[in-house]
Amino acid sequence: MFPSLDTLVLANNHLNAIEEPDDSLARLFPNLRSISLHKSGLQSWEDIDKLNSFPKLEEVRLLGIPLLQPYTTEERRKLVIARLPSVSKLNGSVVTEGEREDSERFFIRYYVDVPQEEVPFRYHELITKYGKLEPLAEVDLRPQSSAKVEVHYNDQVEEMSIRLDQTVAELKKQLKTLVQLPTSNMLLYYFDHEAPFGPEEMKYSSRALHSFGIRDGDKIYVESKTK
Structure with missing residues (x-):
């Protein structure tokens, strides 16, 4: 012992x-x-x-x-x-x-x-x-890579899919043909369709879209600086 x-x-x-x-x-x-x-x-x-x-x-x-x-x-x-x-x-x-x-x-x-x-x-x-526990559900925690949004310009509404890994500047290039505006004259606003507050201006060209928390059904408003 x-x-x-x-x-x-x-x-x-x-x-x-x-x-x-x-x-x-x-x-x-x-x-x-x-x-x-x-x-x-x-x-x-x-x-x-x-x-x-x-x-x-x-x-x-x-x-x-x-x-x-x-x-x-x-x-x-x-x-x-x-x-x-x-x-x-x-x-x-x-x-x-x-x-x-x-x-x-x-x-x-x-x-x-x-x-x-x-x-x-x-x-x-x-x-x-x-007690006997059920297996945990597998949850994909990776950030969403794209979203289907409504793009509003003047009285027009267009539904489109946008990549969320791109920047605001890259999104402007994507929208250039659709809204017939040069990127330098484009103002973008993001609207969360579930949020109680109004649109948020997307003012920083280098900001990644995923940082806004954009999801399917949200809206992007496009305005002209010269309007």
């Missing part, structure tokens, strides 16, 4: 499994608070689960182990946090309450479509805590 051992460093070795039974680990290391398995040879999630046998374990280091190589950085951290409910520090970073909840919910969704015989026991524990 090692009742006084607080920290155990097993980094940079060829340890590829934790073979001691759970009750033996608890008896041998009753006060272990920190363990480093950095760049060890662990290859099984069962070995990670065995770390829960240390009754006072708070900190774990698990970088560079073969088990985690196939996973993304996000998956590695969240899956480990979810399996180790008592650990408050992983790989040198504090595990906040919010991160723990996110990780545990991620864990449920990660295994939701896995056959029941392959689901880890921790999954069932977390289902009891959170």
